Amino acid sequence: MSGCPSTAIVKSTSPAVTMSGCPFAAIVKATAPAVAPKVREIVDDFYPRMFSNSPEAKAFFNPANQFKEPPLQRMALANAVVAYATSIDDLSKLTGALEIIAHKHCGLGVKPRHYSIVHQNLMESIGHVMGDAVTPEVGEGWSEAVLALAKNLCELEAKLYAESAGRRGGWKGVKDFRVAGTRRVATDCVELTFKPVDGAGPIDFTPGQFLTLHLHKQGSTPRHYTVTNAPGKDYLQCCPKLVEGGFVSSALHGMKEGDVVGVSAPFGTFKLSGRPxxxxxxxxxxxxxxxxxxxxxxxxxxxxxxxxxxxxxxxxxxxxxxxxxxxxxxxxxxxxxxxxxxxxxxxxxxxxxxxxxxxxxxxxxxxxxxxxxxxxxxxxxxxxxxxxxxxxx
Ligand SMILES: Cc1cc2nc3c(=O)[nH]c(=O)nc-3n(C[C@H](O)[C@H](O)[C@H](O)COP(=O)(O)OP(=O)(O)OC[C@H]3O[C@@H](n4cnc5c(N)ncnc54)[C@H](O)[C@@H]3O)c2cc1C
Ligand code: HEM
CATH class of the missing domain: 3.40.50.80 (Nucleotide-binding domain of ferredoxin-NADP reductase (FNR) module)
Incomplete structure (x- = not known):
């Protein structure tokens, strides 16, 4: 695999480049038509497998996006795998999608070590679903390709984590904020004001970005909410709509001043263009x-x-x-x-x-x-x- 952009997140330090010309790119391209019709089966096998093997990974995932029909997260991963396999010669086509994924991962707090968990379980699922079609050579090709994609995402995420921590009022990871106010802005919508417990501020971000809430509550997984205030204040606001049967929105609608939640710094690609x-x-x-x-x-x-x-x-x-x-x-x-x-x-x-x-x-x-x-x-x-x-x- 020498000369390829990456073989393992832990093994390689070479920069992310296009995959064209790598042996694994040729294998992935050649086998993509066989894998594409099976990709939902692979993804449906992958998530339960990973959740049972790794409670640490399971703690990131919103069950609603897994089990409610249609299972949107599974569809998103299936689309990403197919898009990657078919664009492996020219990954520039995937830049926008990778940005979206990386911003979401950063809000959730995904770390490089989690990619090893995804890689291992995804390879097991590919082997399980594709059976004999996965010769050692094909298995190695897909393994290298997934690791190369993981490396791309890890590098993008490292950059985003550093940028967000380096902004005025920025931080890394999940920081405690206290509810400083609640305001009903519509029948089902309450705007919450959160102030950092450590008193830091003002807080900069790009308008249109979301904060990610990590409730200190058993069984809760993170949720994203668009920041509703302008940057540069000593608080962040968001406005959850009450969703029937919704775990986090129900908890937020019951919150009182003084309650404490974990918050990731704002991430997200939705922003104004500078034009009217x-x-x-x-x-x-x-x-x-x-x-x-x-x-x-x-x-x-x-x-x-x-x-x-x-x-x-x-x-x-x-x-x-x-x-x-x-x-x-x-x-x-x-x-x-x-x-x-x-x-x-x-x-x-x-x-x-x-x-x-x-x-x-x-x-x-x-x-x-x-x-x-x-x-x-x-x-x-x-x-x-x-x-x-x-x-x-
Ligand atoms: C970038 C971004 C920005 C967002 N900004 C906002 C915002 O500004 N305001 C806002 O209100 N929302 C926003 N959201 C949506 C928000 O993140 C949550 O998805 C929303 O609040 C619902 O979360 P919940 O925990 O209340 O509901 P969930 O617990 O996620 O449940 C959602 C629905 O699925 C059902 N469900 C849950 N588990 C299962 C299961 N196992 N099987 C079948 N059905 C199930 C529930 O009954 C409910 O109807 C944003 C999302 C993103 C990605
Ligand atoms: C090569 C590896 C990976 C790929 C290709 C990938 C791909 C994706 C895609 C396509 C999305 C959906 C983005 C969107 O549509 O908004 C997503 C979201 C997500 N990813 Fe990853 N991902 C990878 C690694 C990881 C890892 C290592 C973790 C952590 C264990 C992780 C956790 C999540 C979670 C929790 C979401 C949001 C799911 C939800 O809405 O509940 N991913 N990823």
Missing amino acids: AVLCSAGVGATPMKCFLDSAPEQVKFVLHIDRDEAAHPFRKEMEASSAGTHFHYTDAGGRPEAAALVEGALKPYLAECDFFLCGPPPFLADMSAALKAAGARSIHLDVFGPALAQPN
């Missing part, structure tokens, strides 16, 4: 828009929001108070709007000049981005409140 912006949200998708309005009001030209009714609309007052134009659509009174009609009726004047920032439930994101693309929007950015890579590209 139109914000389009539905439901609790209003959270990044609130942060953008607080942080860069001059960039925001128009705000579109869809909700059940006025009372369910988070941050309505903040949206109304901005100098941007607004269009609010309430489905209890007006029915479900057609995305194309919203674009035609409210967003058309902004198509040439503005970038579009969308956040809301998956059908809203799919319909609005399709309608915006069809109308000629040049730049559309999506924030997904779940495994973003669950949908194939």
